Amino acid sequence: MGPRAGRNGGKIMYQGDFNGLVHSGTTTGKYLCTQTQLKKNVRNSNGWLSLKDANLHNLKNISISIPKGVMTVVTGVAGSGKSTLINHVLPKFYPETIFIDQKPIRASKRSNIATFTGMFDIIRRLFSKANNVKPALFSFNSQGACPNCKGLGVTYTDLAFMDTVVNVCEVCQGNRFIDEALSYKLHGKNISEVLNMTVDEALDFFHEKEISTVLKRLADVGITYITLGQPLNTLSGGELQRIKLADELESNGNIYVLDEPTTGLHMSDISQLLKILDRLVEQGSTVIVIEHNLDVISQADWIIDLGPFAGQNGGRIMFEGLPKDLINCNSSITAQYLKKYIK
Numbered sequence: 001m002g003p004r005a006g007r008n009g010g011k012i013m014y015q016g017d018f019n020g021l022v023h024s025g026t027t028t029g030k031y032l033c034t035q036t037q038l039k040k041n042v043r044n045s046n047g048w049l050s051l052k053d054a055n056l057h058n059l060k061n062i063s064i065s066i067p068k069g070v071m072t073v074v075t076g077v078a079g080s081g082k083s084t085l086i087n088h089v090l091p092k093f094y095p096e097t098i099f100i101d102q103k104p105i106r107a108s109k110r111s112n113i114a115t116f117t118g119m120f121d122i123i124r125r126l127f128s129k130a131n132n133v134k135p136a137l138f139s140f141n142s143q144g145a146c147p148n149c150k151g152l153g154v155t156y157t158d159l160a161f162m163d164t165v166v167n168v169c170e171v172c173q174g175n176r177f178i179d180e181a182l183s184y185k186l187h188g189k190n191i192s193e194v195l196n197m198t199v200d201e202a203l204d205f206f207h208e209k210e211i212s213t214v215l216k217r218l219a220d221v222g223i224t225y226i227t228l229g230q231p232l233n234t235l236s237g238g239e240l241q242r243i244k245l246a247d248e249l250e251s252n253g254n255i256y257v258l259d260e261p262t263t264g265l266h267m268s269d270i271s272q273l274l275k276i277l278d279r280l281v282e283q284g285s286t287v288i289v290i291e292h293n294l295d296v297i298s299q300a301d302w303i304i305d306l307g308p309f310a311g312q313n314g315g316r317i318m319f320e321g322l323p324k325d326l327i328n329c330n331s332s333i334t335a336q337y338l339k340k341y342i343k
């Protein structure tokens with residue numbers, strides 16, 4: 001399916017056998033043709049995070065140093081202790097660690113990209129100033145809300161023993177606002193039309209620095225095609241992860257952890273994710289990724305491999321060091337796979 005995401009997707013790009021897909025010229029086909037290579041120029045660390053005597057769950061009293069200012073990938077078979085070490089032990093030593101995951105941001109049906117990024121407050125102020133009325137009139141959470149759907153744009157009908165039925169609000173026709181709010185315009189568009197703009201369209205529409213900076217960050221992580229008003233609870237895990245990363249793009253000196261961030265991502269999404277992680281590192285942050293995906297492992301500056309097996313048969317450090325040296329580590333299962341699949 002493709003060719004891209006959101007409104008720009010939804011078309012069948014190819015159907016047939018695997019061989020045909022490889023030669024189809026589609027984005028998926030092109031990625032299947034490319035051979036993964038180990039990163040040649042790894043970055044140097046600018047310090048170390050030190051974890052001592054970790055014995056939680058299956059960890060065998062291990063002590064380890066994780067390089068700062070580079071991307072470390074933590075590998076090992078399922079159940080070897082990766083999450084225990086990085087998600088549970090690391091924050092005990094470094095509570096400032098920031099976890100970026102694919103989980104819902106806020107379950108609220110009312111949150112969207114515009115509210116989450118703080119852009120909506122600025123947009124409401126612009127509407128207010130242009131029309132000399134209160135900003136609250138342009139809020140679907142208060143004064144401007146359609147009274148029938150309470151600003152949700154849809155109504156929910158609970159049916160016993162069946163899924164809730166969702167209908168477009170018959171009063172506002174899904175645009176969430178009362179008529180008075182919709183009668184006011186900013187550069188020729190009403191507030192509902194603005195929320196229906198994609199990030200790309202909004203970048204053309206808004207020239208105010210406060211808004212375009214936020215929009216640019218979203219575009220940088222590939223969120224160009226989502227409308228400002230799309231509820232956060234309808235975004236995919238990969239999209240949520242990118243929105244969280246967009247929020248961090250200007251930060252530096254932080255410690256970020258991502259636990260299997262490639263889950264559910266297409267190969268082209270993975271290369272975009274790697275570019276974002278690189279940008280965080282270039283800005284002076286430390287990135288630690290727990291991953292099984294060879295495309296990510298191959299781009300590490302430093303690798304920590306746990307094993308040898310799962311549960312009580314795991315919890316030991318099999319390897320820590322540069323990716324090129326892992327290849328020669330005979331006791332590591334990860335090394336055997338790296339040798340097979342990576343040039």
Ligand SMILES: Nc1ncnc2c1ncn2[C@@H]1O[C@H](COP(=O)(O)OP(=O)(O)OP(=O)(O)O)[C@@H](O)[C@H]1O
Nearest residue numbers: 057058077078079080081082083084085310311312
């Ligand atoms: N809360 C817990 N209590 C007891 N044992 C646990 C707990 N959490 C994890 N374990 C065990 O510790 C071991 C390591 O689990 P962990 O989740 O760290 O593995 P992992 O390498 O991250 O695996 P995966 O790749 O499947 O996520 C496993 O045997 C697991 O069953």
